[in-house]
Amino acid sequence: MPIVLSTEPLSAADRAERWHEAVSGTFMPMDVNLLEKEPSPGTIVSSRLGTLHISRVQAGPQVVKRDKRHISRDDRKSLIVSLQQQGTVTKEQDGRESVIGPGEFSISDSSRQFRIKLEGEFAFTSFHFPREELHVRDKDLQALTATTFTSEEGSAALVATFLARMAREAEGFDDAAGHRVAATALDLMALLIDERRGRSTSGAPHAAASLERVKDHIMRNLGDPDLSPSRIAEAHFMSVRYLHKLFQLEGTTVGGWIRxxxxxxxxxxxxxxxxxxxxxxxxxxxxxxxxxxxxxxxxxxxxxxxxxxxxxxxxxxxxxxxxxxxxxxx
Missing domain, CATH: 1.10.10 (Arc Repressor Mutant, subunit A)
Structure with missing residues (x-):
């Protein structure tokens, strides 16, 4: 069941303190500065898929900062992917600043300082993964924090579509399926980072891991005459194009391998x-x-x-x- 935290029942005077507690408790220690004299209600709805923490956030304008003081109190390393649905956000990390609008997403790393300014009423969904589960080099991740990814660009489109659907259907997964879906999300993130950094993914461990999960699914459903690339891709929250790409890495096709x-x-x-x-x-x-x-x-x-x-x-x-x-x- 999802966990819901809301400041709506509180008076405007009490909302700031309660919201700071909700944000820091849900995510990580941070400073939260609300930009309204009378803060608007804020809501955080959280759920888990394996080690993945999904949070849907709605609130009014504010600035969120994480500095060395916060990191020293809680040094857990998390990859944070934020998919914007409403309003705009300005993010700063690793010497970069970017503006993210609806339909776009960005990456943050909790192990280093960042600043986030959310202007006007906003809504976004964040996905928190343990950093050690993302199999990319630290300097490659650091090169892409506070970068705007649009949902119309190649692998970024795959990531945005996958994350949005995963968030919508999170409550319908059992534990085993939840772990598999979260692992596929990490595979896609690693693919995106590798591609943006100009690295070949032909032998990448994340692609191999995705392929093994797909093959396991095929073998468990081998007797189903309706087993098809589109249904396999749908079951793994990936595009048919990406599914075919996985099998091409082994010099075969989806249909050929099934046959x-x-x-x-x-x-x-x-x-x-x-x-x-x-x-x-x-x-x-x-x-x-x-x-x-x-x-x-x-x-x-x-x-x-x-x-x-x-x-x-x-x-x-x-x-x-x-x-x-x-x-x-x-």
């Missing part, structure tokens, strides 16, 4: 004693093949023999060694 895994399961099952009673069509259907004729054609193309001939070879022990390997992915 290979299905054929291999059918091949093994056809060698079992029960295969004759069950029948080729049932085994093919069990592993996601809808059309028996289509299954027969691609099985022959992969192994050089029909499913029935393969099953017969298994009964007689006559199957050849050169057909024991996995089929070629096409």
């Amino acid at each position: 290979t895994q299905r054929l291999e399961r059918c091949r093994r099952e056809l060698l079992r004693p029960m295969a004759r009673e069950v029948g080729v069509a049932v085994i093919a259907q069990r592993w996601g093949f809808v059309s028996p004729s289509h299954f027969s054609r691609i099985f022959r193309a992969a192994y050089g023999t029909t499913p029935r001939e393969w099953r017969l070879q298994g009964r007689t022990g006559a199957h050849c060694g050169d057909t024991d390997g996995a089929p070629t992915e096409k």
Whole structure:
């Protein structure tokens, strides 16, 4: 269940102190200076996905600062990604200053000083990750703090779309799914940082981790005939384009990898004693093949023999060694 903190029930005189407590308690020790004589109500709605802390914040104009004094009291290192929904914010960190508007996002690092000025009424969603879980170099992260990322630019668009949807649906995830979704968000952040810093991601650990999670999902749903790139991408809150990119890193395609895994399961099952009673069509259907004729054609193309001939070879022990390997992915 989300945790809701609000100053709306309080008098204007009491709101400033309560809001400072809410901000520092939810995020980290900071100074909060409200810019209205009579502060507007503020609300923070927080939830967790694994080690990820999501907070939706609405309030009036204010300035937030974190300095050496605050860092010495709480030196936990967090990556903070803030997705702006309403109003504008000016951020300063690591010698840079940027203005972030609705639909844009920015990165902050809690281990170093920063200043944030929120002008007028605002709303944003922040995502706090443990810094050690983001597998990028410190100097690469430091080079991109207080930078404006728009939702119309390549990987930044993937990140913005993923984070927005993750925040909307956070309460629907169980613990296991929450950890997987949070890990994918970190993978996308690492991809974005690597790309902005001009680094190749072909062997990046975050891409490999995403690919392994996708493969695990495919294997657990291999018998579903409706398993498709679009459904796989949706289940992992990524774009179909990014999904295809992950498989391209291994020189294959999503469809080719799925077909290979299905054929291999059918091949093994056809060698079992029960295969004759069950029948080729049932085994093919069990592993996601809808059309028996289509299954027969691609099985022959992969192994050089029909499913029935393969099953017969298994009964007689006559199957050849050169057909024991996995089929070629096409």
